Amino acid sequence: MENVLRPLIVVGGSVVLTLVVGWAVDQVLRRTDARHHETPLWGLLRRGRVPFQLVLFAAVLRGSYDQAQLLQDHRVGLGRALTLVLIGSAAWLVVRIATAIVEASYSRYATVHRDPARVRRVRTQVSLIQRVVTAIVGVMAVAAMLLTFPAMRAAGASLLASAGILGIVAGVAAQSTLSNLFAGLQIAFGDMVRLGDTVVVDGEWGVVDEITLTFLTVRTWDERRITMPVSYFTSKPFENWSRGSAQMTGIVFFHLDHTAPVEAMRDKLRDILRECAAWDGRDWGLAVTDTTPNTMQVRALATAKDADDIWTVRVTVREQMIRWLTREHPYALPRVNTADAALPPDNTNGRVRDGAGRRAHQPPRTGRG
Structure with missing residues (x-):
């Protein structure tokens, strides 16, 4: 009976x-968040409730499973499994x-600063820093898990001895990956492109939707996603x-008579702009701005x-102006001119008017006949 009750x-x-x-910890965080509305930290910390409970459970069970006399034939395996769970949950937390x-x-920074460009720059840097921290914690957790195995600890000395050669080989093999990694850091802290920026890449107009350490995603106006390595930028x-300021100037060209x-x-x-x-x-x-033999460019x-509003302004001006010209001034639209050219008002050089009132060329008189 004791063998059953103790576990x-x-x-x-x-x-x-x-x-x-x-x-209890969740209630404390909830009440603290209710008292301090100016900062979302306490509410965000509640997201760690599950990994915190997992860390606590693994730690308590790891320290007391010997007294429980649980699975005595597999004590080492159970202890190692609890250690792995503890390391993984701690990294998650x-x-x-x-x-x-x-x-x-x-x-807090976005609330204090109203400059959209500066806020986007900080958001880009923060997101990349967050990814770097996650990657470092993940690598350290995996390394700690591997070191719990005696075979891996024994191989540690030989791994360190060959680290120089492996580093050279890995650097050559992952040259493009490393270049993208450093390019991502350069983009984050060099303020070249930020999340939410409006960019034109290879003739495609879109908004920067995601930036990682290796690739960047641009969301186009028709909801497509263009993914490219950050080294491209x-x-x-x-x-x-969106560099500097989001304000833009739009241009609409008309080719008219x-x-x-x-x-x-x-x-x-x-009038169109006042209503837009x-x-x-x-x-x-x-x-x-320009003329040709048949048309002029307005x-x-x-x-x-x-950028979104300038697109709306351009299409509105183009549509309403063409509609107004078609309705009120149809002669102003471009057309193929097949009429005779207008001539000077004098009759010099042998030019006279024809029967329809147009000027025509007539050979000069010679005085004969």
């Missing part, structure tokens, strides 16, 4: 102790705590429309607070 008491006591302590601290710090040119009413178009552009909610009111303008200019 039940030890295991059951460990479970009860874990649940009670975990519940450390990652959750580090994530909570980092996210709370970023939330350190070795090739790209357009960053030379008779197009430019002044009326300028007044119409002003995406226009920020900073600047606008309309001017003839440029309409407007501003907006970001």
Whole structure:
């Protein structure tokens, strides 16, 4: 009977102790979070409730399973398994705590600073730092787990002796991976591109959606995801429309007939922009920027607070201006000119008017006949 009750008491006591302590810590964090609304740290720390309870349970059971006389034939294996669980759950808890601290710090920074560009830069750096911490903790946890096996401890000396050769071989084999890793750190702290930036890469317009230590994801306007190595952004040119400020200037070109009413178009552009909610009111303008033998190029200019609004402004101006020209001034639209060219008003060089009132070329009189 004792052989049955003792394991039940030890295991059951460990479970009860874990649940009670975990519940008490969660209640303390909840009440602290309710009193301190200015910081989300205490609420974020509650995400570590499960790994904390797992660490507590593994530690209590690891220290008391000898008294429980549980699986005496497999004492070593059970102890090693509990040690592995303890190491893994401890690493999980450390990652959750580090994530909570980092996210709370970023939330406080984003609340204080109103500059969107600076906030995006800090968010990019914070996310990459968080990934680096997670990777370091994971590697250390795996190394600690491996060292619990006697065979791995015995092989440690030989591994250290050959570390130089292995490092050279690994460096050559993982050259592209290492270059992407350093490129990711350069992007994070060099402020080249940030999360939420509007970029144009290989002719594709999109928003930076994710940045890791090895790759970067751009979300295009049609919800596609373009994934590329971060080394691309350190070795090739790209357009960053959000660099410095998110405000943008948009341009719409019209190819029209030379008779197009430019002044009326300028007044119409002003009316269109006044009714467009995406226009920020900073600047606008309309001017003839080029001419060809058949048409002239008219440029309409407007501003907006970001890339999304400038797209709305451009399509609105283009659509309403073409509709207005078609309805009010159809002669201003480009067309193929098949009429005779207009001639000077005098009759010099033998040019006279034809029967329809147009000027035609007539050979000069010679005085004969």
